[in-house]
Amino acid sequence: MSADQHLSRDLDRIEGRAGTMLQGVESRAAFMAAGFRALPLLAAVPAVFVLVQLMRWAGGGEPALLPLPFVVLLSLLAPGIPAARAAAASRASRISRSRALAEADRQLGLSDRLVTADEFMRSGARTGFQQAAVEDASLRSEAAASAALEAPEAAISGSRRLPVWGALSLLLLALSAWVSTLEPRPMGGGSGTETVAAEAGEPLDEEPADEGVTAEERAAPAPPEAVPTERRSQDPAEAKRSESGEDVDDSVKESSGRTGAGRSSGALSSSAASESRSAPSTQGQSSKPAERDKKKRESKKKKKERKTGEQPTPERRPEDEQSGATAGKGSSKGSNRNPTASEWQSKDQVTEVDDQEVEDDEDTDEDEEEQENRGGVQPSLRDRRPPVSRDLQIGFGNRANPDANGRGGPSEQKKSRGVASLVLGVPVPDRVKGRPGPGPTKITQERIEPQAEEAGAIVASARAARSRPVPALSSVELGPQLRELVRAYFLARRAAAPPASKPQ
Amino acid sequence: MTDPNADAARADAQRFRETYESIRAEVSRRMVGQADVIEGVLTALLAGGHVLLEGVPGLGKTMLVSSLGEALKLSFSRIQFTPDMMPADVRGTSVLVESEGGGHELQFEQGPIVANLVLADEINRATPKTQSALLEAMQERQLTIGRRTIKLEEPFCVMATQNPVEQEGTYPLPEAQLDRFLFKLVVGYPEEGDYREILRRTTGEQEVELSSVSNAETINAMRSTVRQVPVPEHAEDYAIRLVMGTQPGSAYAPELVNRYVSLGSSPRGAQALLLGAKVKALLAGRFAVATEDIAAVARPVLRHRVLLGFEGLSEGVTTDQVVDEVLAKLPVPQEAAG
Structure with a gap:
């Protein structure tokens, strides 16, 4: 081998x-x-x-x-x-x-x-x-x-x-x-959900019996804690109504009549067609006649309350504002109106409709009432007042001029009352864009006669030699002070950065 | 029965070790301590490379090189680099001389670089223009002056010294020149026991006279022997990965390299690794390069080929730390292969 x-x-x-x-x-x-x-x-x-x-x-x-x-x-x-x-x-x-x-x-x-x-x-x-x-x-x-x-x-x-x-x-x-080691949990006893339902005090007469309950338990008078759990699955709106009883707040009803938010689904579907026909009128005018009657009654009632010196409840205003603000949304269901229209646009449109539909004073009063409830009085052409005097005549002696109101200079008396409906309802802040310009530039030209000057002759000369030698190039190495500065900089960066492996 | 070629290889290797040992012993008669530096200088000389010696003044750098010149019986020249030196002072120039007939003619006078062993003392004191006069000689082993090309005699070895402390008025070596040095050896302070011998030898009456134990032919034969040492595949892979490990962004670079190194070693570094490892293998009595031979020369080969970034300099990271990190993180190829 x-x-x-x-x-x-x-x-x-x-x-x-x-x-x-x-x-x-x-x-x-x-x-x-x-x-x-x-x-x-x-x-x-x-x-x-x-x-x-x-x-x-x-x-x-x-x-x-x-x-x-x-x-x-x-x-x-x-x-x-x-x-x-x-x-x-x-x-x-x-x-x-x-x-x-x-x-x-x-x-x-x-x-x-x-x-x-x-x-x-x-x-x-x-x-x-x-x-x-x-x-x-x-x-x-x-x-x-x-x-x-x-x-x-x-x-x-x-x-x-x-x-x-x-x-x-x-x-x-x-x-x-x-x-x-735990004992099996009994299934027939009262559970936590039943206890909750029982505490709510719900009537049990019309509720169907629980399927898990035995015949004896069904026959016996149901204890308060034995409320079936199916009771909790009812409509929340219905539950709310049942909780508050028959004394439902009128504002809730009215709100549901205006915007449709408080209605049940059935009511909404039935009123959808009428809303689409009377598209622009979404704040009250689109409601059914029964609801209108109800509102009329309510406005009269409020008028009486106002006469007695009572102020409207503070809770009323946001609700009304909400109904006004949602006018565009409500109208979008059945009309071609832009749903993203602003609140004030909606109100203006409503105002036009109001003007068209005014028939008698009673209706006008009701509209005024409703407009006040929405946050302001819409101008009406019917409440005419005599135009204000523009006379600025000062008083005579110690007597003040009863007609002077400080509105303008001496001119003939204003006949028209102006277009009050164009007065802005929303306060718009004054805006100053830029700053006033400096004004026109004024250029003044003066005529000066040219004058001759004596020019001195310049003698050309050679460039002088450099007095000192060119200094040596500095070293590319860092100086001790700069090196310390650089080191401090990187140490600071290192302290801020996550830790890395250090050299051995 | 053994192979005759193998017998010849064994004889060459044996001769190599004996000659190496005799040179080292002769130089050590004058140089006290610094065994690693002497070994490194001899290794670079026998591998056919150049050496950059770095150390503070007074450590015997110049004496080491001059002693080597005496022991090797090689033509030796010393160039003391100064800021006002010109490339012609290194390479030589044409001078106007009087001819026999009374006329004048241009005659080329070669510079001190034309020698076997060149001591470039304080090389970083010359301007980069003068330093670059060495580039062609170090790499191509020739000089081109005008239309004249001078082939330098082998062995040709440049041994340069520089002082790392005095930076004022010095010019750092450009990367192109640093890369041409096979080894960069750091000369440290002698140990406590060496001081007494240094004082005795340098302050007494007797001066140590060195004898020539080798010559140019022997050195060339030794260089030829070094070239014959085979490198197995796994050792080649290791050298390549080691060099790539110093290059930021490479697959073998550890995090320290990626973070602090701006320039890694060139392929010349891999060549230097294998040449140095061949000498190490022969000195260890082996006939092929092992991975441990490569690792043994990694520091002197790679330390001047790695350029630290700004952050690395400010953090005080040294190139030796970088090389050590690469060595520690780089697996041996067989283990990595599975």
Whole structure:
């Protein structure tokens, strides 16, 4: 057998031993790493088990689902399965020959002799130095083949989380054991929802009986706490009405008549057509005649109250404002009016409609009343007053001029009353854009006669030599002061930045 | 029965080690301590490279190079770099000389750079213009002056010294020139035990006379032996990754490099790593380069090829720390391959 064959055989043996050892190390490392990664499963299994137990108990069943030892076994198996899979996958991968030989070189202190000789043996023609390297390795290969190799320790991260997840798992297992001891929850007794319903004081006469209640319980007079839970599923608007009883606030009714917000769905659907026909009138005029009568009665009643000196309730105003503000929204159901129209646009449109529909004084008074309730009085052309005098004549002596009102200069008396309807209802702040200009530029030209001047002759001369030499270039290195400044700058940046690995 | 080529290789390697040892012993007769520096200078010389010696004044940098010239029986010249030097002072120039017939003619006078061993003392005191006169000689081993090209004799080795402390009036070496030095060796203070011997040798009556233990032919043969040392694939991979590890943004660069380094090593660094590692392998009695040989020369090869950024300079990070970090974080290729 030649030296090469001896060496090849020894290298095969070393590779087999080192490869097996490295594979075991890698498999162990993969198992541990995957196990540590799957540590949350250690607590997840008991957590799920406890949840199922609680759900069963809440449903009135027996909370104990599985025996506790079985749950403990499941919890331990949960992280073990991915770890075992990772270990199996690692075992399936093959350790390369060069790596196995390099590990043997490292452990035996052979300075890459084995892996180098293996590479040179696989090459074709060898140089003198390559052959010398192969022969050098063959001198040490026999001893290396019989030398013991130690398994290197693999660095595994994540072991610090083991106590945390273990403690959490134990806690959940203890909780599971405690839940298992709970008595099954009785299903027929009063529940929390029933208690709530009973406290509301609802009449029980017309309510259907609970399906879960027995015949005896149904026959017996129902205790206050035995209100069926279906009672809670009724219409909220209906419930509100029933809570407040028959004494429903008129404003609520009126609001529902104007905007449709307080109506039931049936009422809304029935009134949709009429709203679409009388599209612009969305504040009261679109209501049904019955509602109009009701409003009339109400306005009369309010008028009487005002006469007696009572002020409108403060709660009334926002409600009215709201109904006015939602006029555009309400009209959008059946009209072509822009739903995004502003509140004041809606009011103006309403005002026009009011003017058109005025028929008698009573209606006008009612409209005024309603407009006052909405926040202001709309101008009316019918309440004509004599125009104010514009005479600014001062008084005579100590007597003041009774006609002077300070409105303007001496002019003929104003005949018209102006267009009061164009007066802004919304206070608009004065705005000053820019600043007043400086005025027209005035250019004055003066005529000056040119005058001749004597020009001195300038004698050309050579440029003088530089008096001092050009200074030397400064060093590109930082000076000590600037270096300290730069260092302080980067230290400040470092303090603000997240920590990074420091140099050794 | 062994291969004759292998026997010849073993003989060459044995001769290499013996000659190396004799040179080192001769130089050590005058130089006290500084074993690492002597070894580094000899390694660079035998690998065919140039050396930059950096150290404070008074540590024997110049004496080391001059001692090496004496021990090697090589043509030795010294250039004391000053700020007013011109490139012609280094390379040589044509001077007007009187001919035999009474006429005049231009005759080329070669500069001090034409020698086997050149000591470029205080190289950073010359202007970059003068420093760049060395570029062609260091890389191409030739000088081009006008239309004249002079091939420099082998072995040709430039050993430059510089003082890291006195920065006033000095000109830092440009990167192109730094890259041409195979090694940058840092000369430190001698140890306590060496001081007594230094004082005894330098303050007594007797002066140490060095004898020539080698010559140019021997040095060239040793260089040839170094070139024959094979480099296995995994060692090549390691050298390549080591160089790439100094380049910010590369796949092998650690965070320290990405953060503080602005310029990494060039491919010339990988060449220098392998050449130095070959010498190390021969000195270790091996016939092929191992990864540990590459790691052993990583510091002197890479420390001057790594350029720190502004932040790295202000943080006080040194290039040696950068190289150490790359060595620590870079896995050996076989282990990384799996």
